[in-house]
Amino acid sequence: MNILVCIKQVPDTKIIKINPKTNTLDRSSAPAILNPYDAHGVQEAVRLRKIHGGKVTVLCMGPPMAREAIKKCVEIGADEGYLISDRRFAGADTLATSYALYKAIQKLMKQDGIDLVLCGKHAIDGDTGQTGPGIARRIGIPPLTNVIKVEEVDLDSQQMKVRRKIEKGYEIIQSKLPCLLTVEKEINTVAYSPLPNMLRAARYEPIVWTVDDLEDVDIKQLGLKGSPTIVGKMWPPAKSEGAKMIDGDVKKQASELVKHMLEKRELFEVKGGEQA
Amino acid sequence: MNLEEYRGVWVFIEQREGKLVDVGLELLGAGRALADKLEVDLCGVLLGSNVKDLAKDTFEYGADKVYVIDDPILEQYRTETYMKAVGDLVRKYKPEIFLYGATANGKDLASAVATEVMTGLTADTTLLDVNLEKRLFEASRPAFGGNIMATILCKKHRPQMATVRPKVMKKLDPQPGRVGEVIEESISLKEENLKTKVIEIVRSAKAAVNLEEAEIIVSAGKGIKDEKGFKMVEQLADVLNATVGASRDVVEMGLCGHDHQVGQTGATVTPKLYIAIGISGAVQHVVGMQNSEMIIAINNDPDATIFNVAHFGVVADAFEIVPLLTEEFKKALKNEVEAEEGGVAHV
Ligand SMILES: Cc1cc2nc3c(=O)[nH]c(=O)nc-3n(C[C@H](O)[C@H](O)[C@H](O)COP(=O)(O)OP(=O)(O)OC[C@H]3O[C@@H](n4cnc5c(N)ncnc54)[C@H](O)[C@@H]3O)c2cc1C
Ligand SMILES: Cc1cc2nc3c(=O)[nH]c(=O)nc-3n(C[C@H](O)[C@H](O)[C@H](O)COP(=O)(O)OP(=O)(O)OC[C@H]3O[C@@H](n4cnc5c(N)ncnc54)[C@H](O)[C@@H]3O)c2cc1C
Numbered sequence: 001m002n003i004l005v006c007i008k009q010v011p012d013t014k015i016i017k018i019n020p021k022t023n024t025l026d027r028s029s030a031p032a033i034l035n036p037y038d039a040h041g042v043q044e045a046v047r048l049r050k051i052h053g054g055k056v057t058v059l060c061m062g063p064p065m066a067r068e069a070i071k072k073c074v075e076i077g078a079d080e081g082y083l084i085s086d087r088r089f090a091g092a093d094t095l096a097t098s099y100a101l102y103k104a105i106q107k108l109m110k111q112d113g114i115d116l117v118l119c120g121k122h123a124i125d126g127d128t129g130q131t132g133p134g135i136a137r138r139i140g141i142p143p144l145t146n147v148i149k150v151e152e153v154d155l156d157s158q159q160m161k162v163r164r165k166i167e168k169g170y171e172i173i174q175s176k177l178p179c180l181l182t183v184e185k186e187i188n189t190v191a192y193s194p195l196p197n198m199l200r201a202a203r204y205e206p207i208v209w210t211v212d213d214l215e216d217v218d219i220k221q222l223g224l225k226g227s228p229t230i231v232g233k234m235w236p237p238a239k240s241e242g243a244k245m246i247d248g249d250v251k252k253q254a255s256e257l258v259k260h261m262l263e264k265r266e267l268f269e270v271k272g273g274e275q276a
Numbered sequence: 277m278n279l280e281e282y283r284g285v286w287v288f289i290e291q292r293e294g295k296l297v298d299v300g301l302e303l304l305g306a307g308r309a310l311a312d313k314l315e316v317d318l319c320g321v322l323l324g325s326n327v328k329d330l331a332k333d334t335f336e337y338g339a340d341k342v343y344v345i346d347d348p349i350l351e352q353y354r355t356e357t358y359m360k361a362v363g364d365l366v367r368k369y370k371p372e373i374f375l376y377g378a379t380a381n382g383k384d385l386a387s388a389v390a391t392e393v394m395t396g397l398t399a400d401t402t403l404l405d406v407n408l409e410k411r412l413f414e415a416s417r418p419a420f421g422g423n424i425m426a427t428i429l430c431k432k433h434r435p436q437m438a439t440v441r442p443k444v445m446k447k448l449d450p451q452p453g454r455v456g457e458v459i460e461e462s463i464s465l466k467e468e469n470l471k472t473k474v475i476e477i478v479r480s481a482k483a484a485v486n487l488e489e490a491e492i493i494v495s496a497g498k499g500i501k502d503e504k505g506f507k508m509v510e511q512l513a514d515v516l517n518a519t520v521g522a523s524r525d526v527v528e529m530g531l532c533g534h535d536h537q538v539g540q541t542g543a544t545v546t547p548k549l550y551i552a553i554g555i556s557g558a559v560q561h562v563v564g565m566q567n568s569e570m571i572i573a574i575n576n577d578p579d580a581t582i583f584n585v586a587h588f589g590v591v592a593d594a595f596e597i598v599p600l601l602t603e604e605f606k607k608a609l610k611n612e613v614e615a616e617e618g619g620v621a622h623v
Contacts, residue, residue, distance in 0.1 A: 011420075018424050022460060025498040036541070043528070098391060124540075125420060128399035133355065133387035140471045145354050145384045161475065166380045167292070168486050169479035173354075185541075197571075228396030228433035234426045237418065238568070243573060243589030253590045254600040257572060258608050260588050261516075264549050264570060268516070269489055 001155060003045040005078070005118045006101055006135065009062050009069035011123040015208040018236060034069040035122025039076060041183050043190045044150065045118055046077035046205040049079035049210040053153060054081045054115070054130055057108065060087055060206075061100050067206050074201040075103035075193040082108070082205040086209050091224030098134030099221045103214040105139060115155070121146060124251070129182065153177075159212060279372075279616040282434035285311040285564040286371040288362070289320040289334055289471050290382055293477070296330055301337045301572070304447035306339040306404055306514070307375055310413075313406050317341055325351035328458070328487055335456040339450050343369070343459050349467060353381045355388050363392040368461075371435045373413050375404075378439040384608030396430035398438040402546075403427075404445075413438070423563070428615045442489055450611065451593065454592050485535040487519055487543040492550075494540055495521035496531070499554020499575065499594055508532045508595070509553055511603045515609070521545065521565075523555050539564035554594045557582030574598070 013028035045056040057071040058081045059082055060066050070081035084104050092100060108114060117139070119132035129145070136143035149163035151172060158177040163170050165184055193201075205262045220226060246256045262268070289300040304318065311557045320334040320342040331342040334569035340427055345361050362385065366374070376386040378400050390397035403416035403425070413436035416427045430436040487493060494513040496498055506526070513520045521543075523538040542558040550568035556563060557573070557580055565571070566585050573586035576593050584591040590597060 018420070082570070088312060093396065094387070095390060095394065095396065126399075126421060128381055128387075128397075129410070130387040130390065130397055133384055134391040136355075137359070137388050137391040143388065143473070145355075146380050162542065164380070165491060166479075167297075168522070169477065170376045171352075171477045172475040174475055179471070180378055205381055228394075229398060229428050229430050232414065232427040232429045234419075234424050236423075237425050243571075243583045243586035245589045245591065250592050250597045250600055253592055254597055256606045257588065257590065258604045260572070261605065262608060262612075265612070267548055268612070 001052035001055050001115045001153070003050060003116045003118060004039045004050060004105060004114045005038065005056065005073070006046050006120075006131070007042065007058050007060050007069055007073055008120070009033070009060065009066040009124045010035045016269065018198045025251045029132045032068065034072040035120050035123045037122060037124075037183060038221060039072070039183065039190045040185055040187055041118040041120055042073045042076045042078055043188050046118075046182055047188065048116070048150065048153065049077075052153060055112075057082065057114075059104055059108070060085070060102060061085070061092075061104075064208075068207075070206040071201045073206055074204045075197050076190065077193075077197055081204070083206045083208045084172060084210070084214070085208055086210040087223075088219065089223050091227060092222065093227035093229040094128050094130040095228055096133055096139055096185050096222055096226035097131050097222075099226060099234055100223075101135050102138040102218050104209065105135065106153070107261055110127045113176050116160070117141070117178065119180065119182045121184050123180050130179055132182040135179070139178075142175045142179045143182070144175055146184055147181045150181075150187070167253060277416055277430065277434065278615055279432070279434055282370045282372040284316045284319055284369070284371045284373075286313065286321055286374040286435070287339070288321045288376040288382060288385065289322040289330070290379060291322070291324050291327055292329075292331060293479075294324070294327060296333055297379065299382070299440070300440065301381060302445040302446045303332075303339040303375045303377060303440055304334060305448045306440065307373075307417055308448060310373060311340075312404055313408060314372070314411065315497075317386040319343060319369075319476070320614060321362060321365060323350045323358060325349075325622070327527060328460075329485070331458050332455070333450075335460065336450040336452060337456050337505070339456055340458060341457045343461060345461050345463050347463050349463065349465055349470075351443060353385075354470070354472050354474060354478065355384055358465070359388040359392050359467055360387050361461075362389050364463070365461060366393050366435060370519040372411070372435045373406075374435040374511060376437070376439045378441045383439050383548055385439060390437055393435075395433040395435060398430070401438045401440050401445045404438065404440065412436075413529075441546060443491070443548075461553070485533070487536070487538060487545045489497070490519035490545065491517035491548050492516050493521045493538070493545055493547045493565075493568070494518045495523070495555060496526050496553055497523040497555030497561075498529070499556075500553075501527075503531060503609065505554070507597065507600075508598050512553075512598055512605075515602050515606050516549075518549075518551075520546075521550075523558075525562050552582050552586065553598060555582050556580050557585065558571045
């Protein structure tokens, strides 16, 4: 079973700083990490490889430093990593991102066939979750999003069953292979990497492709040029002036709080009807 | 692409098991304002099996027209069938703006349709407007873990599409008897040619903690110390009919599952009321709840940073005030219900 995992290198958004003058991202403030959801994707691929054999390949679009994210995947257990890196990819929105990744996947599919594509539920920086379904649509395979469990893989009949997280529950959906999954964190826990993987990762050099290494590429669909959306403006979200503090003894505090809570009295009415 | 050909504001009307989902009605409210500004129709898109009757509700909530495809093949949501159906409608009727709820299936569908019809899609928006002069849709969204807001534009492609978070937009008050036009379309797909099949749908209010859609959340932080403290928080939540949230530390202490965690590595929530009990207000927690409508913080440290994002704060020992609050609220609720409903108990 050959599995391809799309992985993204992202700034660590917990530490990120926004330049208050320009309202842009101060990239130097945040270390670049492997998108946490993608680590779960690689882990799942490694788990499936253990059961079904085959190989795990990771694919990343990004600047040269994204090599580090690929090495991290090798630590988790990926066999091979490809980085597509070219100035012409820069500034891509999700439509242009899925196009570039699709072109690389096409080439990889020709090289050794792919039974399954995995993506993260979303990337913690752009945070759209749109890239996976976009890639699936371009390849012409079903996307199964928000997957929390792989229930079953049957390579003979080329079918798989997964559990998808939906509002207030889950659904079990069956799909022909190949298909594309986007994975949630619940799907597994990312294990500590065994020493041999660490050693291999330290020495590993990903294969780097530029636009010219891909086939039949329509340059107009790449990068900023190929992106229908643009970021118009950015601004920091309104800061609250701080809480109105309620003083007095606990008794008084409690009854004041109840008063404020009842300002939202529509929440507490006895109401019938279906809610989302 | 001739942009002039594209007119009208569309809303995807999500239904689950034959019932309308709130977010679709909320988007009709938001869409109405956009359509009025642009002086165009507001249209719903309703897909499913035996769902035609739901169209009349959408008129009461503001739709002028509803495109309906009622076919057994659409009974359950599947990307491959819904994407085809919606893609065909877009190609035929050419809307200029198209909104979807940012639910599991709404996001899935919108992403696939954007690629299908090759247009831009703005994700998880919380603020919508139009620039009338340029007839341009301005969809804004939090980005970088909520550290910044960004307005995304789609200048040269149509429709201009966005997914919108549930509970952010407001439903209009329904106008009983308001009517509109139903436009029925069909879909030509055969089951045997499809690649996917939904085997089972399991929905249970209990099994899945659904913080993202909760209207009231009572959240526990490390200040509640142990199981007993957590129980106390649960009791308050019970009385308020709220969902229980938690900081990461509380999850790591094993007091509840990860599905209760609010924050950077948990759920991003936007309830109408968020009560933070014994939570310090670390940025990783705050990014997940700062857009709640009303935030109440309870902490015994007057300098806790949670007070910076809260609307109301009390400096108090959680173990004293929370049980009191539970009691007071129970009383208040009882009074209200009795006054209004003539003694019917709150359920
Ligand atoms: C502030 C801001 C707001 C944005 N808003 C939008 C928007 O509303 N709409 C829009 O179309 N674009 C938007 N973008 C652009 C978007 O971030 C990029 O297109 C990005 O390349 C992919 O989107 P994402 O980060 O949302 O990834 P997601 O779609 O959330 O990523 C999901 C999965 O796709 C795979 N993946 C994503 N990117 C890569 C990659 N480079 N290499 C390999 N695998 C990858 C990974 O498996 C990942 O887990 C925005 C960017 C910024 C900075
Ligand atoms: C990569 C990463 C991801 C993270 N993701 C998340 C996330 O998703 N969600 C999240 O919540 N955190 C997350 N964190 C952790 C975060 O940094 C904080 O450590 C965490 O939010 C703190 O939880 P807390 O407020 O419950 O505990 P503490 O910070 O220990 O705060 C406890 C508070 O309780 C108060 N208190 C103590 N006793 C009482 C009492 N008797 N009555 C009233 N108040 C009392 C104290 O004054 C204090 O303010 C993440 C951290 C990292 C590094």
